[in-house]
Amino acid sequence: MVNHSDPQLDCLFHALADPTRRHMLQRLAQTPQTVSALAEPFAMSLAAASKHIKVLERAGLVQREVQGRTHTCRLDAHPLHGGLEWIRHYERFWTDRLDTLEALLQAEDRDAAAPRRSIRKPPRKPKRSTP
Amino acid sequence: MVNHSDPQLDCLFHALADPTRRHMLQRLAQTPQTVSALAEPFAMSLAAASKHIKVLERAGLVQREVQGRTHTCRLDAHPLHGGLEWIRHYERFWTDRLDTLEALLQAEDRDAAAPRRSIRKPPRKPKRSTP
Numbered sequence: 001m002v003n004h005s006d007p008q009l010d011c012l013f014h015a016l017a018d019p020t021r022r023h024m025l026q027r028l029a030q031t032p033q034t035v036s037a038l039a040e041p042f043a044m045s046l047a048a049a050s051k052h053i054k055v056l057e058r059a060g061l062v063q064r065e066v067q068g069r070t071h072t073c074r075l076d077a078h079p080l081h082g083g084l085e086w087i088r089h090y091e092r093f094w095t096d097r098l099d100t101l102e103a104l105l106q107a108e109d110r111d112a113a114a115p116r117r118s119i120r121k122p123p124r125k126p127k128r129s130t131p
Numbered sequence: 132m133v134n135h136s137d138p139q140l141d142c143l144f145h146a147l148a149d150p151t152r153r154h155m156l157q158r159l160a161q162t163p164q165t166v167s168a169l170a171e172p173f174a175m176s177l178a179a180a181s182k183h184i185k186v187l188e189r190a191g192l193v194q195r196e197v198q199g200r201t202h203t204c205r206l207d208a209h210p211l212h213g214g215l216e217w218i219r220h221y222e223r224f225w226t227d228r229l230d231t232l233e234a235l236l237q238a239e240d241r242d243a244a245a246p247r248r249s250i251r252k253p254p255r256k257p258k259r260s261t262p
Contacts, residue, residue: 007150010148012148013148019141084219086153087147090160090208093160094209094211094212
């Protein structure tokens with residue numbers, strides 16, 4: 001059974017609900033980066049970027065390594081597994097809908113290929129010529 | 132390529148970032164419900180529950196049918212598919228880590244099963260008895 005009140009899911013989905021944070025994760029998926037390198041492409045202050053990084057850390061998606069003044073961020077994708085499992089629980093709902101749609105389309109194709117008996121008019125009987 | 136600035140993902144993940152909303156989705160997965168029936172189990176005002184339902188509607192996860200004064204909510208799981216795809220993009224990161232861990236454990240098991248040659252002392256040569 002999926003646990004709906006799991007606070008880790010709150011933090012995870014909140015972290016993913018922002019395009020800057022999703023973009024940061026994508027960049028960290030390529031290579032670990034310092035905070036300033038990670039903040040660089042975004043049109044925001046370093047303080048604002050740091051807030052986004054902290055949200056990612058709270059969700060467990062980013063691990064920070066401090067060496068002197070250099071803070072290096074690494075992706076930890078593990079918490080995403082919980083999010084994937086939660087969403088997968090609902091997969092049957094859209095899969096069932098797609099199956100129904102496919103069945104309907106196939107039935108329509110069959111109808112189109114079959115001779116349309118119901119639409120065809122019955123063959124005309126030759127009119128009796130009045131004597 | 133996954134689009135990181137998709138506003139639908141913002142709405143979807145924001146909708147999922149709250150335990151009440153996740154619980155509402157779970158109840159709607161069982162059967163469609165009126166707004167008041169959906170709000171009933173939660174210790175909050177009808178107005179507060181309505182706000183949650185509106186967030187779910189904005190994400191496209193709930194469809195509302197209005198008949199007179201009765202508002203019936205239905206689950207539409209389709210937007211979850213986009214979220215699943217986004218997360219799946221990162222699946223290899225935790226799968227790779229698990230594979231590495233498994234490989235390490237297997238290597239450890241092999242080492243434990245193999246005879247410890249390096250630790251064994253070489254067989255003693257019989258001392259030559261002095262003539």
